[in-house]
Amino acid sequence: MMQNTTPLVSIITVNYNESEVTLALLASLQKLSYTHVEVIVVDNASPKDCPEVLKETYPEINLIRSEKNLGFAGGNNLGVKAAKGEYLLFINNDTIVPENFLEPLLQTLQNDPGIGMVSPKIKFHWNQELIQYAGYTAMNTWTIRNSSIGYRAKDDGSYDLPRETASIHGAAMMVPRQVVERVGMMTEIYFLYYEEHDWAAKIKKAGYKIFYQPQSYILHKESISTGKSSPLKTYYISRNRLVYARRNFKPLHLGVSLLFQCFISIPKNTLSYLVKRQFQHLKAFWKAIFWNLTHHQIIHQ
Numbered sequence: 462m463m464q465n466t467t468p469l470v471s472i473i474t475v476n477y478n479e480s481e482v483t484l485a486l487l488a489s490l491q492k493l494s495y496t497h498v499e500v501i502v503v504d505n506a507s508p509k510d511c512p513e514v515l516k517e518t519y520p521e522i523n524l525i526r527s528e529k530n531l532g533f534a535g536g537n538n539l540g541v542k543a544a545k546g547e548y549l550l551f552i553n554n555d556t557i558v559p560e561n562f563l564e565p566l567l568q569t570l571q572n573d574p575g576i577g578m579v580s581p582k583i584k585f586h587w588n589q590e591l592i593q594y595a596g597y598t599a600m601n602t603w604t605i606r607n608s609s610i611g612y613r614a615k616d617d618g619s620y621d622l623p624r625e626t627a628s629i630h631g632a633a634m635m636v637p638r639q640v641v642e643r644v645g646m647m648t649e650i651y652f653l654y655y656e657e658h659d660w661a662a663k664i665k666k667a668g669y670k671i672f673y674q675p676q677s678y679i680l681h682k683e684s685i686s687t688g689k690s691s692p693l694k695t696y697y698i699s700r701n702r703l704v705y706a707r708r709n710f711k712p713l714h715l716g717v718s719l720l721f722q723c724f725i726s727i728p729k730n731t732l733s734y735l736v737k738r739q740f741q742h743l744k745a746f747w748k749a750i751f752w753n754l755t756h757h758q759i760i761h762q
Contacts, residue, residue: 469545470499470550472552473552475536478510480511483512483554486552486554487500487518487522495564499545500523501544502522503537503539505530506529525543534649538647550634555681556586559679565677566674569672577636577644577664577667578661578669580626580672582621583632584679585680590615591614592613595675597609597626610626621676628671629657634657640669644667648660651697656701692742693745700749703753
């Protein structure tokens, strides 16, 4: 059977109090050279926004109003349930895409069924000459951190080789529907941060590769919803770093990581917040630690 070269791509984005930001993304999507798409915008119960303006400005989109804030994974999962496409593109609303953005991602997945996820090169919106993401290093089993390859490097062609990578970037990731049907959607336990790494780990365990495709790129405004440095961000990153390890590390690696956290990372972060007098961040950090101490079984949902 001949493969359909122009399959429907469902583009899913989540809005939370950022209709003006989302409108800019939608304006760039209007110019895509690949036109066999549907655009789904999930409003995550925005309390200080009027998302109806999205539908009024772009009546062709599917605007879904969630009754409550479901977080990053939950909002995107709500979009998946409404999507009809053979391929699903998850993209942050604080991004801008060029017109030829979709084709390289789609061709990557079509040419190799063994690839389960693909992300483009991601560059900073505030300086388009600088890279934010050109793939990820593997998750360190001591620190439970990974590093974005090429971060803040000049986009001089050094990161233009398509290749397999350790993890995906949640700001823009394309996944075939058949992979989602086999592996399942993103787990919603995280709410914010680390959920894409968890999903990538699950997809890799199912035998698929994670790919970086620099022939496509986006511009990312970064952390508009949570702020580049906020107690909310501190809480979820600190909480979910441990959740990720508990869900994905083998027992030996988990034991080593928890020892590192207890005797090095937690004391170091606590002292740092105290010295800087960042007491709201300190409170958020310790709230994250106690959450993990009091939630034992829920992380496996």
